[in-house]
Amino acid sequence: MFKRFIxxxxxSFFRSSxxxxxxxxxxxxxxxxxxxxxxxxxxxxxxxxxxxKIFPDQGPMWVLxxxxxxxxxxxxxxxxxxxxxxxxxxxxxxSLPIKKSSITHYILGxxxxxxxxxxxxxxxxxxxxxxIYKGYxxxxxxxxxxxxxxxxxxxxxxxxxxxxSDTALVIIGGLLLGLYALDYFGVVAMxxxxxxxxxxxxxxxxxxxxxxSMAAIAYWINYSYLKNQIFLDASLxxxxxxxxxxxxxxTKRFGDLGTFLKLDLKxxxxxxxTRAQVFIxxxxxxxxxxxxxQEEFVSMVPMLAFLxxxxxxxxxxxxxxxxxxxxxxxxGMMMSQNxxxxxxxxxxxxxxxxxxxxxxxxxxxxVYFGWDVLAINFGSALYNLGVNIPVILYFGSFxxxxxxLDKSPLGNMQGTSATQFLIIIPVLGLPILVFSLMYYLIxxxxxxxxxxxLGILGFAMKGKLLDRITEQYRTKKYGMLAGFKEKQN
Amino acid sequence: xxxxxxxxxxxxxxxxxxxxxLEIPKGQSFGLVGNNxxxxxxFFSLLLDLIQPTTGHVINHGIQINTSEExxxxxxxxxxxxxxxxxxxxxxxxxxxxxxxxxxxxxxxALLYSFKDFFHGEILGQxxxxxxxxxxxxxxxxxxxxxxxxxxxxxxxxxxxxxxxxTQIRLKAIIKELxxxxxxxxxxxxxxxxxxTEVCERxxxxxxxxIVKDIQTSEETLQELETFFGG
Numbered sequence: 001m002f003k004r005f006i007x008x009x010x011x012s013f014f015r016s017s018x019x020x021x022x023x024x025x026x027x028x029x030x031x032x033x034x035x036x037x038x039x040x041x042x043x044x045x046x047x048x049x050x051x052x053k054i055f056p057d058q059g060p061m062w063v064l065x066x067x068x069x070x071x072x073x074x075x076x077x078x079x080x081x082x083x084x085x086x087x088x089x090x091x092x093x094x095s096l097p098i099k100k101s102s103i104t105h106y107i108l109g110x111x112x113x114x115x116x117x118x119x120x121x122x123x124x125x126x127x128x129x130x131x132i133y134k135g136y137x138x139x140x141x142x143x144x145x146x147x148x149x150x151x152x153x154x155x156x157x158x159x160x161x162x163x164x165s166d167t168a169l170v171i172i173g174g175l176l177l178g179l180y181a182l183d184y185f186g187v188v189a190m191x192x193x194x195x196x197x198x199x200x201x202x203x204x205x206x207x208x209x210x211x212x213s214m215a216a217i218a219y220w221i222n223y224s225y226l227k228n229q230i231f232l233d234a235s236l237x238x239x240x241x242x243x244x245x246x247x248x249x250x251t252k253r254f255g256d257l258g259t260f261l262k263l264d265l266k267x268x269x270x271x272x273x274t275r276a277q278v279f280i281x282x283x284x285x286x287x288x289x290x291x292x293x294q295e296e297f298v299s300m301v302p303m304l305a306f307l308x309x310x311x312x313x314x315x316x317x318x319x320x321x322x323x324x325x326x327x328x329x330x331x332g333m334m335m336s337q338n339x340x341x342x343x344x345x346x347x348x349x350x351x352x353x354x355x356x357x358x359x360x361x362x363x364x365x366x367v368y369f370g371w372d373v374l375a376i377n378f379g380s381a382l383y384n385l386g387v388n389i390p391v392i393l394y395f396g397s398f399x400x401x402x403x404x405l406d407k408s409p410l411g412n413m414q415g416t417s418a419t420q421f422l423i424i425i426p427v428l429g430l431p432i433l434v435f436s437l438m439y440y441l442i443x444x445x446x447x448x449x450x451x452x453x454l455g456i457l458g459f460a461m462k463g464k465l466l467d468r469i470t471e472q473y474r475t476k477k478y479g480m481l482a483g484f485k486e487k488q489n
Numbered sequence: 490x491x492x493x494x495x496x497x498x499x500x501x502x503x504x505x506x507x508x509x510x511l512e513i514p515k516g517q518s519f520g521l522v523g524n525n526x527x528x529x530x531x532f533f534s535l536l537l538d539l540i541q542p543t544t545g546h547v548i549n550h551g552i553q554i555n556t557s558e559e560x561x562x563x564x565x566x567x568x569x570x571x572x573x574x575x576x577x578x579x580x581x582x583x584x585x586x587x588x589x590x591x592x593x594x595x596x597x598x599a600l601l602y603s604f605k606d607f608f609h610g611e612i613l614g615q616x617x618x619x620x621x622x623x624x625x626x627x628x629x630x631x632x633x634x635x636x637x638x639x640x641x642x643x644x645x646x647x648x649x650x651x652x653x654x655x656t657q658i659r660l661k662a663i664i665k666e667l668x669x670x671x672x673x674x675x676x677x678x679x680x681x682x683x684x685x686t687e688v689c690e691r692x693x694x695x696x697x698x699x700i701v702k703d704i705q706t707s708e709e710t711l712q713e714l715e716t717f718f719g720g
Contacts, residue, residue: 243578243616243617243618244616259585259588259589262585263574263577263585266576266577266581267576270576270618271576329571329575330571330572330573330574330575331571332537332539332568332569332571332572333571333572333573333574335537335538335539336537336538336539336561336564336566336572337561337565337586337589338561338562338565338589338590338638339561339589340558341558405575405576406575406576406620478539478540478541481539481540482540485571
């Protein structure tokens with residue numbers, strides 16, 4: 001039976017529409033996959049050396065154990081968004097003469113071979129090999145590796161247990177921040193508390209039984225729960241929660257635009273993928289912390305321009321590049337209803353503008369790292385507002401891939417085509433190029449002013465640009481409609 | 490008045506629609522009948538400028554639909570579920586359409602009230618998104634949405650499919666009433682010969698993209714259609 005399941009799996013993978021995507025995209029995905037894989041393996045190999053270097057007076061294993069608790073929590077947090085139990089796929093199997101227990105085992109077993117679990121595998125396997133090579137006892141290291149993999153499976157299955165509630169997510173997020181805060185401000189040394197627990201897995205090899213049994217228990221809980229849930233009206237039914245509607249009456253103030261703004265806000269808030277987009281964008285505010293705190297980057301001024309454009313424009317790129325594909329599932333209605341195309345585009349532009357302003361306001365605290373930073377971010381925000389918004393909307397007219405809004409948010413390539421990768425060049429590359437040129441030829445002030453002026457210029461010509469874009473959307477309309485009709489899995 | 494002249498649509502070498510000329514006078518209730526692949530939906534999509542004609546064009550009340558958008562204010566339609574916005578509740582959807590057609594909340598509410606029987610308590614106040622409604626209920630919402638804002642041309646593709654018997658009967662009454670209104674042109678397509686003959690003044694039969702029959706509905710029409718499709 002399982003052999004047949006695997007056969008089905010194989011076919012669903014190789015016949016899936018994402019596999020049949022355009023060659024360019026396929027290459028990018030494969031390239032990205034190889035990059036991720038080699039990054040993980042590389043990190044695994046050098047982790048020992050890195051830890052040795054940063055914490056010369058502590059054993060790498062000890063240091064690693066201290067941080068394991070964060071790793072587990074972070075994994076849980078992210079898996080909450082990324083990983084869903086693949087229950088829907090078994091619908092056609094239900095009416096066939098297959099035992100429910102084997103279907104359940106299949107669902108759960110399948111989740112064990114997910115990409116997320118392999119990530120840990122490819123990270124820790126090279127790490128362990130290095131450890132053994134460095135003379136650590138092979139038995140301890142080997143069983144520690146087993147423990148870690150058991151922990152990964154544990155996280156895997158616990159995720160499915162808690163997946164149903166948003167409260168769990170908040171708790172995990174809170175726990176994560178709380179522990180880190182306690183640690184950081186030196187109130188309670190959480191790492192020292194959890195460190196020995198995780199280190200014990202290495203020190204006492206027989207402890208391997210603990211994570212293994214934990215994983216087994218998590219599996220069993222899932223199994224016993226799921227087995228009774230495989231009915232069309234139970235877990236296989238897409239849940240529909242009672243809806244809270246809000247009037248969003250304040251959007252009225254925007255007149256005709258308000259109608260569309262309201263629709264867009266509802267779209268963003270009520271669909272997983274768009275909502276995730278907002279959260280990701282907000283998280284990227286912290287991107288600056290990685291760079292501003294490091295001398296090498298701060299001295300590279302063009303890097304600062306990149307950060308400015310990127311941080312203030314993250315929602316612009318994330319959301320804007322899929323305009324109008326967000327509306328793909330009802331684009332036919334939008335095109336035959338009494339909607340002037342221009343109004344539609346204008347409302348998208350204003351929504352993105354608001355995001356740029358908000359992102360800029362959020363990056364203001366980076367003034368701590370110098371007034372330059374603030375000035376560059378301000379110039380970048382203006383550039384994003386004036387130039388990048390029209391640019392991204394223009395490129396949107398090349399979108400022909402349907403987006404199913406209620407499909408899982410992350411790692412979702414739906415709606416992605418080569419355009420999405422090409423667009424980075426004008427949106428990110430061009431302003432950085434302009435900035436760098438002005439910076440190296442004249443001065444940093446000139447560079448910032450140039451970006452700002454370009455933005456203001458774009459803003460001044462907004463009406464004309466939008467007319468042009470509207471025309472473009474009109475001519476591409478039929479192709480878009482046909483493309484959006486093609487359903488993908 | 491809607492006129493189509495030399496309207497053809499080709500996909501590759503396959504001719505899916507070939508209409509030399511068709512005139513639908515203002516106020517007519519017009520039925521389109523044909524087997525799968527006869528070109529019904531293609532014709533409606535051309536009427537709504539959702540696909541490009543290979544040759545010819547459609548003129549709706551003096552406006553050539555693929556060159557101007559001016560036909561949109563007085564034309565409304567429900568073709569399939571892709572006309573619904575899944576993440577809105579039915580009420581929100583109706584208000585949205587109302588906004589687009591210059592109707593405020595009270596206007597929309599008044600209109601919805603008159604469809605209370607048709608909704609059968611399954612659409613309004615359900616606190617559910619449209620995407621979570623059953624196919625039949627989605628259809629009901631879509632059909633009623635197409636009545637918002639007193640459109641002069643209403644295009645419904647297969648309105649009877651997926652509806653339960655009670656709703657089908659109610660819908661027939663609604664369409665008849667709509668068609669009886671001064672100056673409202675109703676275009677529907679259907680696989681159900683009985684329903685169209687009951688509702689439409691005129692029935693056009695499409696077969697492989699060509700008009701093969703153009704009948705003013707009478708007592709014998711159903712018989713005639715049944716012979717045509719049965720033979």
